[in-house]
Amino acid sequence: MSNTFRLYIKNAKQVVLVCNSGERYLTKDGMQKLSVIENGSLVVGKDGLVKAVGQADTIASQFEGASFENVIDASGMCVIPGLIDGHTHPVWAGDRVHEFALKLAGATYMEVHQAGEGIHFTVEHTRQASEDELLSSLKQRLRRMLRAGTTLVECKSGYGLELDTEMKMLAVLEKAKQSLPIGISSTYCGAHAVPKGKTVAEATEDILKVQLPGLREKMVQGELKVDNIDVFCEKGVFDLDSTRAILQAGKDMGLQINFHGDELHPMNSAQLGAELGALAISHLEEVTNEGIAAMAKSKTSAVLLPTTAYILRLPQPRARDMLEAGVIVALGSDFNPNAYCCSMPMVMHLACVNMRMSMNEALAAATINAAYSLGKSHSHGSLEVNKQGDLLLINSSRWEHLIYQFGGHQELIKYVIIKGNIVYENDKTMGY
Numbered sequence: 001m002s003n004t005f006r007l008y009i010k011n012a013k014q015v016v017l018v019c020n021s022g023e024r025y026l027t028k029d030g031m032q033k034l035s036v037i038e039n040g041s042l043v044v045g046k047d048g049l050v051k052a053v054g055q056a057d058t059i060a061s062q063f064e065g066a067s068f069e070n071v072i073d074a075s076g077m078c079v080i081p082g083l084i085d086g087h088t089h090p091v092w093a094g095d096r097v098h099e100f101a102l103k104l105a106g107a108t109y110m111e112v113h114q115a116g117e118g119i120h121f122t123v124e125h126t127r128q129a130s131e132d133e134l135l136s137s138l139k140q141r142l143r144r145m146l147r148a149g150t151t152l153v154e155c156k157s158g159y160g161l162e163l164d165t166e167m168k169m170l171a172v173l174e175k176a177k178q179s180l181p182i183g184i185s186s187t188y189c190g191a192h193a194v195p196k197g198k199t200v201a202e203a204t205e206d207i208l209k210v211q212l213p214g215l216r217e218k219m220v221q222g223e224l225k226v227d228n229i230d231v232f233c234e235k236g237v238f239d240l241d242s243t244r245a246i247l248q249a250g251k252d253m254g255l256q257i258n259f260h261g262d263e264l265h266p267m268n269s270a271q272l273g274a275e276l277g278a279l280a281i282s283h284l285e286e287v288t289n290e291g292i293a294a295m296a297k298s299k300t301s302a303v304l305l306p307t308t309a310y311i312l313r314l315p316q317p318r319a320r321d322m323l324e325a326g327v328i329v330a331l332g333s334d335f336n337p338n339a340y341c342c343s344m345p346m347v348m349h350l351a352c353v354n355m356r357m358s359m360n361e362a363l364a365a366a367t368i369n370a371a372y373s374l375g376k377s378h379s380h381g382s383l384e385v386n387k388q389g390d391l392l393l394i395n396s397s398r399w400e401h402l403i404y405q406f407g408g409h410q411e412l413i414k415y416v417i418i419k420g421n422i423v424y425e426n427d428k429t430m431g432y
Contacts, residue, residue, distance in 0.1 A: 004067045006420035007044040007389065011056050012074035013397045015040030018081055018367050018382040025301070025328045025372040031364040035382075036399075042079060043068075044389030048419030053383050070422065077414060078399040080363065081383050082151025082390030083344040084370035086303040087282045087332030089189075090141045091134055091169045092159045094125025096337035109264065109312050109338075110236060119159070119193040122337050126159035126169070134172045139180060141335065141342065146182050147426070148343040148409050149402070151390040151418050152371070152380055153182060154258070154332065156230055158189030162206070163214045166190045170215070170224050177225075181423045183390070185374040187258060188215055189230040191238050191246050204242040212249055219253070227374065228258040228279070233272070235265040240272055247276055256280075256375050258303075262287040264314075274298035280373035282332065284322075285314050292318070296326040301373040304365070305334040306350035307341045319355035330369040331362065345402050345409035352403060359403045389420040 009015075017035040019026060041059035045051045046069075052059055099117055103109075112118045126134070145153055155176075157169035166188065173186045190211045194203045218224040229250030233243040247257050256279045261269025263283035270291025273281040281295065282303040295302060304317040322329050331351055333341045341347065348362040357365065371381030379388050393415040394402050402412055416424035 003065070004046065004069070005043050005051060005063070006046050006048070006069050007417065008041070008063065008068040008071045009074050009079055009393070010041040010060065010071065012040050012042075012079045013076055014038055014078040014399055015042055015053060015383065016078065016080040016363070016399050017053060017384060018364060020382070020384060022384065023368065024377045025369050026364045027326045027328055028323060031323070031329075031361040032358060034360050034364060040079070042383060042391070044420030048389055048421075050383060050385050050387050050389050052385065072393065072415065074393055076397055078394040078396060079383070080392050080394060080399050080402070081367045081381060082392060082416070082418065083149040083366050084374070084381060085145065085150045085153040085333050085335070085344055086280065086330045086370040086373045087305055087334050088153055089156050089158060089334075089336035090153075091138050091155065091157065091172050092122050092126050092337055093129035093133060093137065094122050094337065096121060099338070103312065113193075118338065120196060122159045123161055123193070123195075127165045131168055131172055134169065135175050138172055138176055142176060142180055142182050144342040145335070146180075146416055147413070147424050148345060149392045149413050149416060150344050151183060151416065152185065152374070152376065154185045154187060154228070154374055156187040156189040156192075158192030158230070161190065161193060161195040161203070163211050166211055167214060167218060167224070170226060174224055181418045181421065183380070183418070185228065185376065186224075186226045187228040187230050188226050188250070188255065191231040191243070193232060193237060200239060200242055204238070204245060207246055208249055212253065216253055227256055229255040230259045232260045233267055233269045234260065234263060235267065240267060240269070243269070244272060244276065247278070251276065258282070258373065262291060263308075270295050270300075273300050279375055280330065282334075283308065283317070285309055285317050287318065289321075292322055292325045292327060295322070299328060301328040301330050301369060303330045303332045303370070303373050304351065304355065305332050305339070306354050307339045307347060308334045310350055310354060311339050316354050319351065319357050323357070323361065328369050328372060329361070329365050330373040331365040332370070343409055346407060348403045349406045359400050362403060363399070389417065391417050393417070
């Protein structure tokens with residue numbers, strides 16, 4: 001083993017591993033008892049992977065004589081895994097701030113949608129935007145997420161609803177992967193809405209006969225690397241049969257199933273996802289007891305989005321019922337023009353207050369379980385040896401301050417580190 005390492009973080013008040021036995025996800029009691037080392041240290045190698053984590057004195061003697069590219073004395077601070085955002089729509093043009101006023105005045109999501117606003121408004125603007133314009137705004141949004149502690153983020157297409165714009169959005173995500181340190185899991189979401197002037201059947205046929213074959217070609221040629229397939233399974237959008245056909249076609253292409261379900265109406269999306277072996281289903285505000293049981297059995301994760309329920313004044317997702325049933329609960333910000341939130345610490349706070357999750361459950365849901373929802377929990381989501389060295393240094397003696405101080409993450413996050421590299425350092429000294 002080389003005697004030079006990328007990063008040595010020493011003497012942290014707490015190092016929160018989340019889990020320490022190679023677990024791919026946590027459920028029930030496992031989410032309540034996170035693995036924490038008091039007075040700990042951590043070493044990341046030049047390959048970007050964690051080489052050692054443990055008691056400060058043990059690590060100090062183990063690495064005596066080694067050299068490090070970076071040493072951080074974390075006395076009085078806490079180390080936690082980088083946060084993982086399990087659901088975002090960050091590639092778009094066209095601001096929808098005017099819609100917020102409509103919603104505050106009482107308009108429902110579907111009323112806004114049917115009036116040609118909502119997704120359709122964004123589609124119109126995104127189709128017109130150039131790749132460079134979309135990339136510029138995407139990078140700005142991803143940098144904001146990074147500063148708020150997100151080190152891996154799921155990013156969807158879905159504001160094109162036809163081949164060219166969907167491929168343009170996925171190409172923009174590909175360029176962002178090359179130019180930013182944040183990890184990106186790309187999702188094809190051509191079935192985000194039924195395009196104006198088309199029926200569900202026509203939209204489904206276009207996806208199966210035109211969009212997916214076009215995507216397959218670009219993936220085979222190595223132009224795009226797409227991880228997941230998504231459909232908005234909802235009354236007035238894509239019904240169960242269309243959703244099944246599209247998701248199955250994506251699965252046959254090697255894409256992981258990770259879709260919107262049971263948000264505004266109980267559609268039995270959860271049962272469909274379980275039947276298809278879905279990796280994840282998002283929203284689930286209207287999931288049934290049968291759906292919860294099916295997801296627990298199939299190990300399909302529930303990506304809950306407390307921001308959406310909060311902004312749209314919907315019933316909160318039944319996090320407690322899911323947790324008690326043994327569902328793998330993850331969290332996402334649902335960042336999009338309808339729910340403009342870049343901060344996973346604020347999402348965790350909302351999950352605790354509005355969905356009655358504990359702080360430990362919320363952190364597990366925003367780390368190891370969010371990693372599982374993206375098929376990445378073997379490499380991300382906890383601070384274990386041979387996992388990627390993605391972590392945050394919290395300028396506080398207890399990690400819980402990151403959730404407790406609502407909106408306080410801007411002062412609390414001292415460093416954001418990806419693969420052992422410091423990608424953001426927050427120096428708040430004002431020099432007064």
